[in-house]
Amino acid sequence: MVAATSVALLTGCSTGSSEAEKTSTADAKVAPPTVLKAGTLTVCTGDTPPNIFYDENNELQGVEIDLAKALASELGLTTKLEEYAFSGLIPAMQAKQCDVIMGSLYIKPEREKIANFVPYLYSGTGVGVSKKNPGKITGFDESLCGAKVVAITGATGGNGAEELSKKCAADGKKPVELTLVDEGTAAVQQVINGQTEAFIDTSEIMSFYEKQSKGEFRMVGEPSDKIRIGAATLKQNTALNTALDDAFKTLVDSGEYRKVLDKWGVASNDITKTS
Known part of the structure; x- marks a missing residue:
C-alpha cells in the first residue's frame, strides 16, 4: 500500500x-x-x-x-x-x-x-530528480521502491506510483512513499529541497522544469506508458x-x-x- x-x-x-x-x-x-x-x-x-x-x-x-x-x-x-x-x-x-x-x-x-x-x-510518464540524486533512481522502474515520491493530486503520476508500489511489495521490496500536491512547481521545489526524492508526471513537464531550474532538477530514464x-x-x-x-x-x-x-x-x- x-x-x-x-x-x-x-x-x-x-x-x-x-x-x-x-x-x-x-x-x-x-x-x-x-x-x-x-x-x-x-x-x-x-x-x-x-x-x-x-x-x-x-x-x-x-x-x-x-x-x-x-x-x-x-x-x-x-x-x-x-x-x-x-x-x-x-x-x-x-x-x-x-x-x-x-x-x-x-x-x-x-x-x-x-x-x-x-x-x-x-504524452508519456517521466521521472524527475534533484541534481544531488546519487544515481539510485533510474526512471519509472523499481529503483523507486522505498523512495519518497511526489505527484500532482488526481494526475496519472500518482496512479502510476500506486501501481508501481504494489509491484515493489509483490517483489518483497519497500513500497513507494507518495505525497500529493496541487501544482508542479510545488512538487519540483520539494525535490530540489530534498523533501522528496522524485517527481512523477508527464515527460514534457519534466523537460520544462529541467530547463526552468537551470539544472537543479532533471529527468532520468526514458518516458514510459505513451498515452x-x-x-x-x-x-x-x-x-x-x-x-x-x-x-x-x-x-x-x-x-x-x-x-x-x-x-x-x-x-x-x-x-x-x-x-
Whole structure:
C-alpha cells in the first residue's frame, strides 16, 4: 500500500480569464444549450507546464491554450478560460462551470465513462530528480521502491506510483512513499529541497522544469506508458464533442495544428502520428 499525504487541495478554486478574436454570435457554429453561453467556448484548464503555464504578464499560455483558441475560432466562438486545480477539472465541468476541459487530461477508461474526448496530443510518464540524486533512481522502474515520491493530486503520476508500489511489495521490496500536491512547481521545489526524492508526471513537464531550474532538477530514464491527451466534454453533450472533433480535423488539414505544435516544440507529441 502507498503511504499518501494530500497537500493544500484547491479543488474548485478558479480564476476566470478570457480571450481570443472577437466574433459575432451569428458566425457561431454551435449555440446554447450545446455551449453554456452564446458566442463563447468556456474552457476548464489549469497550470500544467509546459502545456499550460503563466507568462510574465500572468496570462495563461502554452500549446493547449493555443489549441483551445484555435478550436473556438474554428467554431466561430471566443474563448473564456477558467482555471482549477487538476483534481477539480472534472467536477467543475460536471457542475457546468465550463463546456470543455483542456488541461493535460489523459484519456483513460474510467474517464471515458463520464466524458467524451477529442484526442489532440500524445504524452508519456517521466521521472524527475534533484541534481544531488546519487544515481539510485533510474526512471519509472523499481529503483523507486522505498523512495519518497511526489505527484500532482488526481494526475496519472500518482496512479502510476500506486501501481508501481504494489509491484515493489509483490517483489518483497519497500513500497513507494507518495505525497500529493496541487501544482508542479510545488512538487519540483520539494525535490530540489530534498523533501522528496522524485517527481512523477508527464515527460514534457519534466523537460520544462529541467530547463526552468537551470539544472537543479532533471529527468532520468526514458518516458514510459505513451498515452493520449484530449478535450473532454460531458457524456450527454454529443453535439459539442462532434463540433470539436470536426474543428480539430480542419486544423489538422489546414496545417494550423502542426504550426501550434512547432511553436511550442512538441511536434513529437503529434496525435496524428501512428508511431
